[in-house]
Amino acid sequence: MSGHPVELAAGTKVDGTALGVLIFFFLLVSVGGFWAARWRRADSPHSLDEWGLGGRSFGTVITWFLLGGDLYTAYTFIAVPAAMFATGAVSGYFAVAYTILVYPIIFIFMPRMWSVAHSKGYITAADFIRGRFDSKILALAVAITGILATMPYIALQLVGIQAIIDTIGIGGRGNAFVRDLPLLIAFAVLAAYTYSSGLRAPALIAFVKDSLIYLVIAVAIIYVGVHTGFHHLFNAAQTKMTTKNPKTHAATGVFVPAKNNYWAYATLAFGSALALFMYPHSMTAVLSGRSRNVIRRNAAILPTYSLMLGLLALLGYAANAEKTSVVGTDGKTNPQLAVPHFFRDQFPHWFAGVAYAAIAIGALVPAAIMSIAAANLFTRNIYREFFVPNATPKHEATVSKIASLVVKFGALIFVLSLDKQNAINLQLLGGVWILQTFVSVVGGLYTRWLHRWALLVGWAVGMVYGTVAAYHQKTQTVHHFGSSLATFPFTHTKMYIAFSALILNIVVTVVLTLVLRAVRAPSGRDHTTDEDYYSESDLVAESLPGTEGGMPAPGAATSRT
C-alpha cells in the first residue's frame, strides 16, 4: 500500500493509505456482521422478536454500545461540527445540551415502555398505541410518521459516507457510476448482513464503531489542545461568528447565545431531547434490552457519548482555527467536509484513515438499525394490521427482512438521484414530525384520559403546522426549509418548529378530549392493564443468568443483598 497520492484518470488524487485503512475496517465489520447471525443465537431464530429485537436479550453493556452506536450517527459526526464551523453555537453546540437532557427524560418514561412492550409482546411504538387506545388509524399514523422520519435519516447516513469518500479523493468529477460505486458496494454488503443477522449485526459492529470513535476523538482533542490551543480555537471562532456579512450586516453566527436566542437554544435542545426516543430506531434499541434496569443504567452511562459528541463539535471550531479548506472535489464549498478535511490536513494518512473508518462505520450501525425499525413498523402496523392479520412469526420475520432491503435501497436511490439538500430538508422535517407522536406515545404510557380521536387530530395539526412553518424558512442560499427555527405563533420569539408544533398538538388534543368526553364518544378498549407497565419490575426476581461480559443480571444484583 503506497503512502503517496495516486493519480486517477479523472485527475483527482486518491489517498491510498487512508483508503487501505478504511477498506480494512470495512472488511472487519462485514465479517462481524455476517458472523453476528450466530452470535447469541436463539433456538427459534425465525421471528420478529429474534431478527428485529435480538431476542430482547441484550444486557447493560451491549445495550450501551448499541444505543451509543445508534443515536450518535455518522451524520451527527459530520453535521454537528459542520454547523459549528459554519454558524456556531445555536445551530451546533445545542446538540450537547440536547444529548444531556435526553437521559433524565428517558429515565422517567422508557422503563414503562419497556415493561408494557415486554409484557404484551409489542415490537413498535405503534403496537403499543394500537393496544392502548384500540385505534388502528392512530397506530397507522404513528407508524407512518416513524417510517417517514426514518427514511431521510438513513439517506443522511449515506451523505456522511459520501463526505468521507469525497475526502479520500474518489468521487467528484468523472463517471457517475464509478463515483457512486463505493457507496453502492458498502450498502449492498450492509443490506446483506442486516438481512441475515437482523439487529445482532449492528449490535456487534457497534463495538468496533464506538471503540474507533472514542480513540479518534481522544487523539484529536489532545492534538488540538497541544497544537492549536483552546484559547486560539475559541478566539478564532469568536472572531468568525461575530464578523458581520458585508451584504446583510448580520453576524456570521452565534458564539454564545444572547437574549434574543435563549428560547431558540432551549427549545432546540429540549424539543430534540423529547423527540429522540420517539424515533423507531431508538425504540428498537431500547426494547432489545433485557430488563427495566438495563434501560435505567444506560440512562446514567450513555452521557459518555455526549461528552464525545461535545468534543467532536469543537473540532468544527478547530477546523476553523486551522483554516481548513472545505472545498470538495467538485470545487464547491461544503462545511460538511470540515471534520474529514481537518483529519486529512492535520494527521498522517493512516490515522486519517482510522478517523474516516470511524465515521463511515458510524453510518452503517444506525442505517442498519433504522432500516430494521422501519421494516418492523411496516410489518406489524401496516402489513399485518391491514393485509395479513394472521401472519405467523416466521412470516412476519420474512416480510420484515424484505422490507429492510426496500427501505435501504429507497434511501440509496434517494441520495443518488436527488440533491442532498432534499435529504437534509426532510431530516429537519423528520424531527418535526416524529415529535408529534410524543403526545400519543408518552401520554399513553401514563394516562388513558386523552381520547384517541383527539390524539389523531392533534397529531395532524402538529404535522401540518410544522411542515408549513419549516417550508417558509428562507435563508440567503435556500428558499425553503432554511432553518429549524420559526417565530412561535402570535409572538416574535424564535423557537424550534418541532417544539411549537408539539405545543399546538397538546392544546388541540386536550381541548378535543374534553369535548369528546363530554359527548361520550367511544374510547375503545384498553388491551393493557396497570400491571403491564411494571412487568418484570424490580420486585420480580429475575431468573436470567448473568451471561454477559462482567455485568450480572439485574436480578442477581438485587438478590445479593
Next chain:
Amino acid sequence: MATPARYRLSAGALIAVTILLAIPIAALVIVPIYAKKSPELWGFPFFYWYQLLWVLLCGFFTWGAHLIIQRDRRTIRRDRAEVNR
C-alpha cells in the same frame, strides 16, 4: 392511571428521584444561567465548559436516581418477605 400499591415508591424516594432528575434538566433548559463567556477554564468560555461538565454531572444524578429506586425496591421486597415468613 393509579400505580398498583406494591410498585409505589416511598414518598421520600419519589421526592429524591424527582429532584435528582429535575436539577440537570433545569440546569440546561434555563439558558441564561450559562450563556456567558466568563469565567474561562483552560481557554474554554463558560458556555462551553459548563455544558461539558453537565454531561458528567447528569450521569451522576441519573445514576443516583437509579440507586435510590433500587434501594427502595429492595426495602419493599425485604418487608414483603418478612410478612410472608
